[in-house]
Amino acid sequence: MGPAADKRAGPAGETWLYYSRQPFGRKTFVARIAPDGRLVALEQRLTDENIARLVPQATRGEDVRQLLGPPYTVTRFPHMEREVWQYYFRHFGDPGVPMSLYVQFSPDGVAREIYLIDDTGGSRRRS
Secondary structure: OOOOOEEEEOHHHOEEEEEEOOOOOOOEEEEEEOOOOOEEEEEEOOOHHHHHOOOOOOOEHHHHHHHHOOOOEEEEEOOOOEEEEEEEEEEOOOOOEEEEEEEEEOOOOEEEEEEEEEOOOOEEEOO
16 A cells, blocks of 8 residues: 555554555555554545534544644645544545545634535535
8 A cells, every 4th residue: 555644653552553545546545554563444534424523612623633634735824713624525425426525623722613525526524
């Protein structure tokens, strides 16, 4: 899968390696590695179920990063005091509807707004 885009500590001593296939693949995989070096699981993280776990005004950036992996892009808007992370994914799985997820963080690291944009022309705001 090539070099990992991110490496994080998981529960029970696991190491989590994130492999992004964005923007065109619209997926991010996490390889969960046990302390003894065994592959425990390979999971696709950009799913409707995981995105539904994001709660505006409550979810922290660290939680988003652990759940979904590194964003495709990070854009800072200093005058708005927002940092926006963008992810590409497929709503309803593969080959589903191509979507963009935008998570806007305030300076305290809390997700304030979450936008789902239908890349075929529609949009939906969750906050």
